[in-house]
Amino acid sequence: MEVGFLGLGIMGKAMSMNLLRNGFKVTVWNRTLAKCNELVAHGASVGETPAAVVKKCKITIAMLSDPAAALSVVFDKDGVLEQICSGKGYIDMSTVDAETSSKISEAIISNGGHFLEAPVSGSKQPAETGQLVILAAGEKALYDEAIPAFNVLGKKSFFLGQVGNGAKMKLVVNMIMGSMMNAFSEGLVLAEKCGLDSHSLLDVLDLGGMANPMFRGKGPAMLKTDFSPAFPLKHQQKDMRLALSLGDENAVSMPVAAAANEAFKKARSMGLGDLDFSAVYETVKITKQ
Amino acid sequence: MEVGFLGLGIMGKAMSMNLLRNGFKVTVWNRTLAKCNELVAHGASVGETPAAVVKKCKITIAMLSDPAAALSVVFDKDGVLEQICSGKGYIDMSTVDAETSSKISEAIISNGGHFLEAPVSGSKQPAETGQLVILAAGEKALYDEAIPAFNVLGKKSFFLGQVGNGAKMKLVVNMIMGSMMNAFSEGLVLAEKCGLDSHSLLDVLDLGGMANPMFRGKGPAMLKTDFSPAFPLKHQQKDMRLALSLGDENAVSMPVAAAANEAFKKARSMGLGDLDFSAVYETVKITKQ
Amino acid sequence: MEVGFLGLGIMGKAMSMNLLRNGFKVTVWNRTLAKCNELVAHGASVGETPAAVVKKCKITIAMLSDPAAALSVVFDKDGVLEQICSGKGYIDMSTVDAETSSKISEAIISNGGHFLEAPVSGSKQPAETGQLVILAAGEKALYDEAIPAFNVLGKKSFFLGQVGNGAKMKLVVNMIMGSMMNAFSEGLVLAEKCGLDSHSLLDVLDLGGMANPMFRGKGPAMLKTDFSPAFPLKHQQKDMRLALSLGDENAVSMPVAAAANEAFKKARSMGLGDLDFSAVYETVKITKQ
Amino acid sequence: MEVGFLGLGIMGKAMSMNLLRNGFKVTVWNRTLAKCNELVAHGASVGETPAAVVKKCKITIAMLSDPAAALSVVFDKDGVLEQICSGKGYIDMSTVDAETSSKISEAIISNGGHFLEAPVSGSKQPAETGQLVILAAGEKALYDEAIPAFNVLGKKSFFLGQVGNGAKMKLVVNMIMGSMMNAFSEGLVLAEKCGLDSHSLLDVLDLGGMANPMFRGKGPAMLKTDFSPAFPLKHQQKDMRLALSLGDENAVSMPVAAAANEAFKKARSMGLGDLDFSAVYETVKITKQ
Structure with missing residues (x-):
């Protein structure tokens, strides 16, 4: 099977390498073309422009860094739309907002093409090992066609219906994540202040019904006041805000998420926005200033 | 090693059977003595009274249904205190409040004995398979002495310091649990109302960093409006309230737990107190009455 | 002093009448010109179009029903911009969002004119009696020039700085109002449920440091489940949302407003959006469904 | 009419002076008897002990500083119960908790006497000018008998039913007060951060439907970071907690009060507990530490 691949950043490079390793013919493109060399060494072809890749391949996958880049490869000169x-x-497969996704979808479809948004859950390591979770939405026929590729890239893919649903699913998941992180932070501080050993709390949690990779992974770092950013707090807060807006549109009252959102805002006001979102822990710890 | 065992309810029976199977000599007592028969068939001795059990054994374990029963076996005629x-x-090992635990502790110690509170996390099945989590607090020397028994009864035991810390640890854990259940409920309702498939959300969650046995176990039942009580909502709300009180004593502000507590209170006001605590989901769903 | 007046709805009619009564020469315009007759009977002149009014008068005041109408009288054919x-x-003086206000401001200024946004607090009756509160923002020189008119129209006018500040002030005030209404509702329900007489609570509140016209005016109606809309709940919730957004932009954490906002959303989900915003009281009362 | 009066602190002195000025015969007692002199100079008699006062008077009023003092004058040697x-x-008329009030009530009644709890709203100045608000509960016949005295002491008295209702009414009122203070604080900070003038906000609020003595009185001091304690924050937070407990007992969910309570707890954790409760404003202002 032959696929095009646009964007060879950390994620894109790992994903296209994965496809190559699993027998796919891959034609790659990257804004800085030199980044294609390593892929070529493993058997990839190179397209000079996004348009050239689309011309050559029946299916083209994009993995770009942000909405601006996602729009650019489609709408700019020599972009996807031309072919x-x-x-x-x-x-x-980039993570973009619903509006960007809709704009791209409409343009592709009005030119006769087929479109799927497919943001992923998982970062560098799962990308390298084909363990991503793929949240696809758009045209079911294209999803079915892409399954062999998705099977290589992810441990699981979902088809979620109309375009926009992939982005919404990410928001719902991240909202739950943000509330859980607050619940965890409150528990950690309560344990400390009432004389319990915080590490014992981590151990007890990890042996029970709430055991989860996030508590396990981030807990020990939080106790060491290590908030190296895996997912920056300001982005987490933005996702909480967007999820709450989604709730507003649909008249869903979510008091716990709202309280968590205000805690993240408090963290931002304390200058913690660029740290990991687990730094919300600092808002619970505040004592005499 | 010889141990006494007071209380052969669902938990106590499973635990004493476990001790027998693992080579312990066990002398059992139960308010309704007939319940001892099955244990006798597996090699247990019977004590006629709590006092008789204590007289015979160097270490006596109790697993009783509530604070009243826990106090009764200690302070009543023929009770533990007499021997x-x-x-x-x-x-x-009963789950009792800090006040009950302190009262028992003081009485035992003032009679020259040694005391440990050791509430457990886990219900019938982990009790049968020796997979409980044991939250012990009190005298360290007794804890060390009891380790062989704890190793049989639980997959892990903790020594948490002074009496009261076992109960506090359970409150902290249950507080996190209550907030997580609210976060989960809000996410499920948001997903439904904005057009996502709820079962897909469960699947996505279970593949990511927040995957945990509670979401996995309760999610499908919640979507079927099945709230058969494993842990009644009114008890969960009571634990939230007690955890918030603990925070109040220690000046820890916990806005997310407070919001979750109010949701559980709302659920109680809707008559859901005797259902499983996952019924808080119903408070998020409320629409036109 | 001569002024133009665009828009003779409930508010505009009362305001222009007020100006006439106080010796102003007023040239009025209304989309349905027949509505001008009553004003003419009291001494007003009529302008055939917004442009005609502006051509004739040094200062023109507009009081329109919504952003669409506010934009239309400025930008459409025969509109304000032409003269x-x-x-x-x-x-x-219409109540519009910041974006609409900026758009109008920029157009007026780029045509050499002077601009003031001046939304008011107060409805029909204060408009008739000249008791409005005027929240003006924009060009100070124009504000100073308009003071004689503002003195007639309102009991007090404020100059709040740059365009947008009038709208922001209204949001802040309405946010406080929404939180207060929730506090009041919670208190009323708590009183009822714990056996106190609700009317006594109203009386006690009205005799103390928190006595205010809103509690006094709305309390008795709320107790009779009378939620005839003075300010519809869905608009109050929209203002809460916009105020929380303003807080988000400025990194101000507002947990009480956020909790109040979720209660208003709950009320919307219960179908109460078109009732008065005091209907949030119903969300606190919810019991068995 | 003759009344006894126990307790001549700031409040008690003002109240008994008031009664004297209005023609009542008053027999006073105070733990430090010297404090009676000023009253005697205005015509009061002195009782050597609480028992002596009760022996002499048909009705005895007490105004003591705290529950311990309230219990002491009743139950100690030479106390009220003896006569x-x-x-x-x-x-x-002291402000005590429901439990203390019940204990006193039961003792009085089981000795054949009649009892009324009658906490007041209002501090020194209203006590001097007879402008208190009296929240009476207990025996209606005694209330009716006391009306001439209440008419002198307060601008208004309420009979609220059974003993305990006076204390509950104060909690409900103080809960609303605490939430309002948070709403006000959030509004003040939002105004500042988004570029509005805080004093203008105070003025706008004071001209509208939410105008109230508390905002008017405390606002300017808050803006000057003046939190001289009129009502200490830790007492306000205690009342929020007790009101939330009352809600818990009666299954009333109060998310706004709960959020406000957590903000007061945050303020306590910041060391602001002894300042005025308006210092909760500081929790909203927190920025980089």
């Missing part, structure tokens, strides 16, 4: 047409599919 | 003395240890 | 020029002032 | 009997009434 997309009936019979060709475009799968954007 | 406890220097060199003997008493380990109360 | 606004150096030396002429335009004062928009 | 209370059929036909005599005892009115405790």
Whole structure:
């Protein structure tokens, strides 16, 4: 099977390498073309432009850093739109907002092409080992066609319905994550202040019904006041805000998420926005200033 | 090693059977003595009264249903106090409040005995398979002495310091649990209302960093409006309230736990107190009445 | 002093009548010109179009029903822009969002005119009696020039600085109002449920440091489940949301407003959005469904 | 009319002076008897002990500083209980908890006496000018008998039903007060951070439907970071906690009060407990530490 691949950042490089290793023919493109060399050494072809990749491949996957980049490869000169047409599919796996996704979707479809948004859950390591979780939404036929590739890239893929649902699913998941992180932080501080050993709390939690990789992974670092950013707090807070807006549109009252959001805002006001979102722990610890 | 065992309810029976299977000599007592028969068939001796058990054994474990029963076996006629003395240890593994635990502790110690509170995390099945988590607090020397028994009864035991810390640890853990259940409920309702498939959300959650046995176990039942009580909502709310009180004593502000507590109170006001605590999900779903 | 007046709805009619009564020469315009007759009977002149009014008057005041109407009288054919020029002032007293206000401001200024946004606090009755509170922002010189008119229209006017500040002030005030209404509702329900007489609570509140016209005015109606809309709940919730957004932009954590906002959302989900915002009281009362 | 008066602190002195000025015969007692002199100079008699006062007077009023003092004058040697009997009434106007009030009530009644709890709203100045608000509960007949005295002491008295209702009414009122203070604080900080003038906000609020003596009185001091304690924050937080407990007992969910309570707890954790409760404003202002 032949696929195009646009964007060879940390994620894109790992993913396209994975496809190559699993027998796919891959034509790659990257804004800085030199980044293609390593892939070529493993058997990839190079397309000079996004348009060239789309011209050559029935299905093209994109993994770009942000909405601006996602829009650029589609709408700019030599972009995807110039070659997309009936019979060709475009799968954007970047994490973008619903509006960006809709804009791309409409353009692709109005040119006769097929579109899928497919943001992923998981970062560098799962990308390298094909353990991503893929949240696809858009055209079911294209999803079905892409399954062999998704099977290589992820441990699991979901087809979630119409375009926008992939982004929404990420928001719901991140909202739960943000509230859980607050619950965890409150528990850690309560344990400390009432004379319990925090490490024992981590151990007890990890042996019970609430045991989860996030508490296990971040707990010990939090106790050492280590908030090296895996997912920056300001981005977590933005996702809480967007999830609450989604609730507002749909008249869903979410008091716990709202309280968690205000705690993240408090953390931002304390200058912690660029640290890991687990730094919300600091807002619970505040004592005499 | 010889131990006494007071209380053969669901938990106590499973635990004493476990001790027998693992080579312990066990002398059992139960308010309704007939319940001892099955244990006798597996090699247990019977004590006619709590006092008789304590007289015979260096260490006596109790697993009783509530604070009233825990106090009764110690303070009533033919109770533990009549025989406890220097060199003997008493380990109360019942889940009781800090005040009850202190009262028992003081009485045992003032009679020269040694005391450990050791509430457990885990219910019937982990009790049968020796997979409990044991939260012990009180006298360290007695804890060390009891380790062989704890190793049989639980997958892990903790020594948490002074009497009261076992109960506090359970409160902290249950507080985190209550907030997580609210976060989960809000996420499930948001997903439904904004057009996502709830079962997909469960699957996505279970593949990521927040995957945990509670979401996995309770999620599908919640979606079927099945709230058969494993842990009644009114008890969960009571633990939230007690944890918030603990925070109040120690000047720890916990806005997310407070919001979760109010949701559980709302659930109680809706008549859901005797259902499983996952019924808090119903408070998020409320629509036109 | 001569002023133009665009828009003769409930508010605009009362305001322009007020100006006439106090010796102002007023040239009025209304989309349905027949509505001008009553004003003419009291001495007003009529302008055929917004442009005609602006051409004739040094200062033109507008009081329109919504952002669409506010934009239309400025930008449409025969609109304000066609005649606004150096030396002429335009004062928009409609309640519009910051974006609409900025758009109008920029257009007026780039045509050489002067601009003031001046939303008011107060409804029909204060408009008739000249008891409005005027929240003006924009060009100070125009504010100073308009003071004689503001003195007639309102009991007090404020100059709040740059365009947008009038709208922001209204949001802050309405946010406090929404939180207060929730506090009041919770108190009323708590009183009822714990056996106190609700009317006594109203009386006690009205005799103390928290006595205010809102509690006094709305309390008795709330106890009779009368939520005839003076300010619809969905608009109050929208203002809470916008105020929380303003807090988000400025990193101000506002947990009480956030909790109040979720209660208003709950009320919307219960179908109460078109009732008065005091209907949030119903969310506190919820019992068995 | 003749009344006894126990306790001549700031409040008690003002109140008994008031009664004297209005033609009552008053027999006073105070732990430090010298404090009676000033009253005697204005015509009061002195009782050597609480028992002596009760022996002499048909109705005895007490105004003591705390629950311990309230219990002491009743139960200690030479206390109220020694002389209370059929036909005599005892009115405790101290602010005490429901439990203390019940204990006193039961003792008085089981000795044949009549009892009224009657905490007041209002501090020194209203006590001097007879402008207190009296929240009476207990025996209606005694309330009716005491009305001439209440008319002198307060601008208004309420009979609220059974003993305990006076204390509950104060909790409900103080809960609303605490939430309002948080709403006000959030609004003040939001105004500052988004570029509005805080004093203008105070003025706008004071001209509208939410105008109230508390905002008017405390606002300017708050803006000057003046938190001289009129009502200490730790007492306000205690009342929020007790009101939330009352809600818990009656299954009333109060998310706004709960959020406000957590903010007061945060303030306590910042060491602000002894300042005025308006110091909760500082929790909203927190920025980089």
